[in-house]
Amino acid sequence: MTLPGVVMRRELRSYFVTPVAYVFLVIFLVLAGILTFYAGDFYERGQADLQPFFVMHPWLYLILVPALTMRMWAEETRGGTLELLLTLPITLWQAMLGKFLAAWLFIGLALVLTFPIWITVNYLGSPDNGVILAGYLGSWLMAGTFIAIGACLSALTRSQVVAFILTALVCVLLILAGQPQVLDFFQGTLPRKLINGVAHLSMLRHFEAISRGVLDVRDLLYFLLSTIGWLLAGVLLLDLKRVR
């Protein structure tokens, strides 16, 4: 097993020996179900697709991903295990990658466990399963970006609460960046090009494109690059701690 793999395995093990994993899974699945059927008008729309399901994902991640990632580095810093980890023959980047992969795979598992909704929609009608697959992919990619943000901000502080709040804050800003209300706010104060730039930062915009089944390279790159960028920033933050 490679070193990031070893870290990933230990991290997953920690999820499952503490209640974190089970609490997360239960809340995720229950909320996803409730929001889809009640808030999302799953039946009333009379359409055989999972749009109401995927639309809720950014908001679910907004609450649940920071809870998953807040302990990632903050707890290692506070408990002193950071010293242990970083004096083992592993680079910071490998350690970060291992931790990220653990959280990402875990969210992947949570997504897989939503399969009853997929079965339901296939039972009730004949949806385009390609679009649904694209929706899952987009959701998973978006989760990756959320996790990377959480990983970075968890490296910033030794307090899990601070890590949670900062992560949620950054995520909500990125979700809302493309909303008309936000863009209107900047209208007049910022040049047009910059406003377009802000709109392009929006997660919702890229996620909605993918979940409609439009796999544009630019949307995929947006999630991929921002994930890598946040992870790199986290590694830099950790490195800075060793110098300062």
Add this chain to the structure above:
Amino acid sequence: MIETDQLTRCYGNLTAVDALSMRVEPGQVLGLLGPNGAGKSTAMRMIAGFLIPTSGTARVCGHDVVREPTKAKRALGYLPEGAPSYGELTVQEFLQFIVRMRELKPEVGYRRFDEVVHRLQLEDVLGVCIDTLSKGLRRRVGLAQAILHDPPVLMLDEPTDGLDPNQKHAVRQLIDMMARERTILISTHLLEEVHALCNRVVIIANGKLMADATPAELEQRSRYHGAVSFSAPGSGMSQEMLGRLPQVASIEVDPLDGRITVFPKPGERILEPVERLLREQGLEVSEIQLERGRLDEVFRQITTRDGSHANTANGGTP
């Protein structure tokens, strides 16, 4: 081998470790001594590659800890201060995690795992969550973690802190056993440990190296070195006689238990003349002792006086 070369670390305006240069050879057990906050842990963290030096560098088995951190870390077994470990894991899970992180071959890994578990007597707690272990057991798990890959260089930050006397003894035996071909650096503020374990002592205070010597050499610096002490009830008369001995510099009486300590003039041996005198006086002496010197006194002397002239006394280590 561990070498540090002008190793320096600053936190803002505070210089925690100040141009520390030393060298530990295979077969040596070096005790890094100093008051709390002297920079022992900071120095070790830099050697272990956790903190990056502000200036200067350190080498482990010839590998620079800044330029070749992975190679240096492979050669090193390190027990951080407080023996941190992942508390939610069981002892077995934790040690297996370390085996994998050390990238040991499976057959080597299994053998080392068994050896280390046996040596540190962890068989009974393998399936127990580390969080629920006693402090002593947790420290043993930390030690197991440090020696799992049979490293040529071992660095232990306060290895016996929080252990009971039996556990301390066991850990010291373990270190003794490992000492033969390895380079071992331990930090401690227990002076008894220095006697029990170390064949070399480095004392640091305020981040600076204040002394580098063997424990015996340090003891010789104590004013108690060569002094003779004894308990004898009703010895008031003989004190005067003792003071008249040509080799004796001074006499002190412990106000609590009445124990008398006779200090020699420099270079004089006074055990025999004192004994002879006591016999001639017909005094009943229950027990008489030749003092080797008191490390705690030397330690206090070195770490509390101004460091400017301390270096000249220790044989020229910069």
